[in-house]
Amino acid sequence: MSASDSSPGGTSTRLVALEAARGAAALVVLIHHFELAFAPTLKIALQSTPVGWLQNGAGAVIFFFVLSGYVLTFRSFVQRNGSRLGMDAAKRWPRLWLAPAVSVIAGALVLITGVNANEAAAALSGSQWLQAFGNAHLPAGFHPDLGDALVQSVTLWVGANAGYNSSLWTMQWELLGSFVVFALAALLIGRPLRWAMPIVLVLAAALSVLVPYVVPFIFGCALAYLHARRTRRPTRAMGVALLLIGLLLLCCEDPDRMYLVLAALPEKDQVLAGIYLQSMGAFALIAALRSDLEPLVDGHVARWLGRLSFPIYLVQVIAICTLGSDVFVWTATMPTVVHYGATAVVTLAMTMLLAIPFAYLDEWWRRLVGRVTRRSAVAAS
Numbered sequence: 537m538s539a540s541d542s543s544p545g546g547t548s549t550r551l552v553a554l555e556a557a558r559g560a561a562a563l564v565v566l567i568h569h570f571e572l573a574f575a576p577t578l579k580i581a582l583q584s585t586p587v588g589w590l591q592n593g594a595g596a597v598i599f600f601f602v603l604s605g606y607v608l609t610f611r612s613f614v615q616r617n618g619s620r621l622g623m624d625a626a627k628r629w630p631r632l633w634l635a636p637a638v639s640v641i642a643g644a645l646v647l648i649t650g651v652n653a654n655e656a657a658a659a660l661s662g663s664q665w666l667q668a669f670g671n672a673h674l675p676a677g678f679h680p681d682l683g684d685a686l687v688q689s690v691t692l693w694v695g696a697n698a699g700y701n702s703s704l705w706t707m708q709w710e711l712l713g714s715f716v717v718f719a720l721a722a723l724l725i726g727r728p729l730r731w732a733m734p735i736v737l738v739l740a741a742a743l744s745v746l747v748p749y750v751v752p753f754i755f756g757c758a759l760a761y762l763h764a765r766r767t768r769r770p771t772r773a774m775g776v777a778l779l780l781i782g783l784l785l786l787c788c789e790d791p792d793r794m795y796l797v798l799a800a801l802p803e804k805d806q807v808l809a810g811i812y813l814q815s816m817g818a819f820a821l822i823a824a825l826r827s828d829l830e831p832l833v834d835g836h837v838a839r840w841l842g843r844l845s846f847p848i849y850l851v852q853v854i855a856i857c858t859l860g861s862d863v864f865v866w867t868a869t870m871p872t873v874v875h876y877g878a879t880a881v882v883t884l885a886m887t888m889l890l891a892i893p894f895a896y897l898d899e900w901w902r903r904l905v906g907r908v909t910r911r912s913a914v915a916a917s
Contacts (some may be wrong), residue, residue, distance in 0.1 A: 539792040549892050551607060553825040553833035555842025561596040562848040565703070566887060573666040573856050574657070574864055574879055588787035595786040595814045601713055602818035605756025608714055608839050609721040611744045613764030625718045627909040629693065629711055635898040636704055637689035639850040643700030644685035646854055657861035660868055666861070670853040690879025703853050706707050713753030716743070732761055752815040752828075755827055759819055763826060771838035773806055775827030778820045779885025799841050848887055855886040 568591050571579035589595060604679050612618055618766055646652050658667035665671045678699075684701050693711050698704035720739060724732045736758045743750045770778065784794075791798035795813070798806050801914070825833065860883035867875045 551610075552835075552838050552842065553623045554603060554607065554822065555845065556833050556838035557821065559838075559841030559843075559845040559848070561599045561603075562845040562852075564590060564596040565593045565849060566852045566884070567591045567634055568596070569703075569852055570669065570860075570880065570883060571858055573654075573663050573670075573860070574661050574680065574876065575663065576665070583789040583794040584787060584810050585771050586784070586787060586794070587790055588794075589783045589817075592786060592814075593788060594787045594810070596812060597815065598814035599786065599818040599821065601707070601709065601749065601752035602756040602759075602815055603709060603822060603890070604713060605717045605753035605758075606822055607756075609717050609757045610760040610764060612721050612725060613761050616725055616764075618722045621718045621722050621818050623909060623913055625715060627905050628718075630909075631902050631905045632707070632710065633689070633693075634868055634901040634917045635753065635846065635894055636692070636701075636707055637686075638894070638897065639854070640689045640692070640698070640700045641682065642851070644680050644682055646858055650683070652857045653861035653865060654857040657864040660865065666857070669857055670698075672699045672702045673697055675697050695917035701850070701853055703849055708748040709747075712747065713750045716750050717753045717757040720754065721761075724757075724761050729765070733758070736761075744808060744812075748811050750885055751811060752805075754819065755815045755819050756822070758821060768828035769830075770823065772828045775824045775829035778824035778827065779829070782817045782819070782821030782824060785813050785820065787816070788813040843895050843899070844888070844891045846898060847891035850889035850894055852883075852887050855883055855890060859883070859886045 567580070571582075571591055579591065582588055608624065609621075612621055622656070639904075652669065654666050654669055658664070668674065669771070686701060688696060688698065692698045692704050693707055694706045698707070716739075720736070723735055728734075736754060740751050740754045743754070788795045788810050791801070795810075796811050801809060860879055863882045864879045867878050870878075
């Protein structure tokens with residue numbers, strides 16, 4: 537997931553409704569991780585049910601990917617000009633790098649100083665995910681080290697284990713998917729629909745076999761292409777229908793209950809089918825938010841939710857494994873409502889508190905990278 541600039545019809549610099557949705561998706565991932573850590577039985581009970589989208593972290597990640605494919609290419613499609621795509625591709629990794637790198641170092645410092653309480657909390661909740669510092673897959677005899685964290689802040693982008701902050705497993709796909717949609721957008725700009733859609737379908741089918749997590753980015757790019765060509769928005773009624781369809785598809789988490797039919801597929805195909813269903817759900821949800829419903833999602837709260845989306849994603853595992861776990865242990869003998877309620881409130885508060893400085897850091901860094909890239913382009917021309 538990432539924070540990205542975009543221009544709806546060239547009249548605004550931000551897609552506020554989509555940014556707010558990104559923030560909401562980051563909170564869905566937080567709920568997902570909270571349940572994995574402190575209420576794993578509740579997680580199992582709700583998955584693949586009509587309210588499963590509210591805690592489907594995998595579906596939220598697919599939404600991030602589809603949304604990135606959309607916002608990274610929409611402006612170029614609207615302007616019918618691919619001249620920015622090369623520059624956007626060149627600065628993509630530098631723009632994304634700093635905030636995740638700081639979160640990796642923060643995770644290492646948590647382990648070095650021993651302020652994490654995840655193991656004690658996991659003994660109470662029975663969560664293997666929490667026991668392993670957020671499913672970090674740390675090797676036996678592991679000793680945290682800042683030098684190792686610095687190396688990991690770079691290698692995680694090419695698929696190395698993100699042991700100090702397990703949420704960052706998505707970063708390699710964010711980077712690769714970005715490059716794919718930049719190239720795809722360059723192919724599609726100016727092409728008629730009868731040529732564009734076959735290109736999209738062939739590319740999606742080919743990458744499904746090799747790198748299936750890139751397919752959602754293609755969905756987003758295709759929707760951006762379609763939206764740049766349209767002259768009318770869907771009505772509010774159509775937007776509501778798309779919203780409901782999108783949320784139901786984003787309930788798909790396991791081949792169970794609503795999606796039991798997927799159990800007949802081989803395991804590898806179950807994963808791919810889930811990615812496609814969630815991508816279609818994200819496609820429908822974004823289409824709903826670009827309908828006549830879009831003006832309803834605006835204002836300072838929506839903008840702040842968008843600004844905090846990436847930081848919330850970056851810091852939540854740290855919040856859960858430190859103060860969230862501490863409170864879970866401290867309140868273990870209290871009534872259930874107090875036990876889980878206090879843990880939830882403190883975890884959310886800690887996440888938001890950590891996210892705010894990350895938001896300012898990320899915005900400062902993105903502006904700096906943008907200025908340096910523009911100056912370099914001018915100097916080279």
